[in-house]
Amino acid sequence: MSTTKVSICNEALNMCGASSITSFDDEDDNARRCAAIYDQTRKSLIRMHPWSCCKKREVLSPTTAHPTFGYQNAFPMPSDFIRLLNAGTKDFDIENNHILANTDSIQLVYIYDNKNEQTWDALLAEAMALYMCSKIAKPITGSQAEGDSAYQKLMNLLKQARAINGQERPNDSFFGDEEASLITVRYQ
Incomplete structure (x- = not known):
């Protein structure tokens, strides 16, 4: 059934x-x-x-309207957007159904309304x-x-x-991208 x-x-x-x-x-x-x-x-x-059955990926392009201050670009959310998983950048904000960021594109991983x-x-x-x-x-x-x-x-x-x-998902590394800097600090 x-x-x-x-x-x-x-x-x-x-x-x-x-x-x-x-x-x-x-x-x-x-x-x-x-x-x-x-x-x-x-x-x-x-x-x-x-x-996982509600997960999507999409590359977002900025709108022609720019935020007044704080960020260079505004990226409109997809119409089926429910929840953000990853914006592909560490410095961003969500405001008024847009992602604000200082980048030229957003590689969005999100949960959609399936x-x-x-x-x-x-x-x-x-x-x-x-x-x-x-x-x-x-x-x-x-x-x-x-x-x-x-x-x-x-x-x-x-x-x-x-x-x-x-x-079902691979383990995130404990150190991530900062492994070298953490080890360096520890043994200096």
């Missing part, structure tokens, strides 16, 4: 003991609840963790169902207990995702 908005919402609804939906267009309170919060919940969850659930990691799909459940549980059940439980499970799942990311 492929992962879709509806399948994720049905998992969340089932966690609450509610009936499933066939589409966000159903004439049903559950479908309306899911449709109303799905997009913002997805963006929030994708921002919470650097999901709306294609079929490309999602299994943990992201499960996290989304838990997050949706945490938000819709009280209106459906009349109690916040199920929502609080789902949110706690989500937090634990995010910890697991961080651990898995740590295992």
Whole structure:
């Protein structure tokens, strides 16, 4: 079975003991609840963790308008931007949906708003169902207990995702680019 908005919402609804939906267009309170919060919940969850399935790279060119002071150039963020991972420079700032920097281009690595659930990691799909459940549980059940439980499970799942990311990515060198200068200082 492929992962879709509806399948994720049905998992969340089932966690609450509610009936499933066939589409966000159903004439049903559950479908309306899911449709109303799905997009913002997805963006929030994708921002919470650097999901590999939501990672992109792009080279940015500066706009013709320059910052008044502090930096030479302003680079507009991509329209699907959610979270910055690396700007390719150490001296930058984010302001008004732009990256400000003293460079001629930005090699941006970022988390984007991946709306294609079929490309999602299994943990992201499960996290989304838990997050949706945490938000819709009280209106459906009349109690916040199920929502609080789902949110706690989500937090634990995010910890697991961080651990898995740590295992799947190469280790960052402890010394990085400054190894020689650190050793030099130590033994002078």
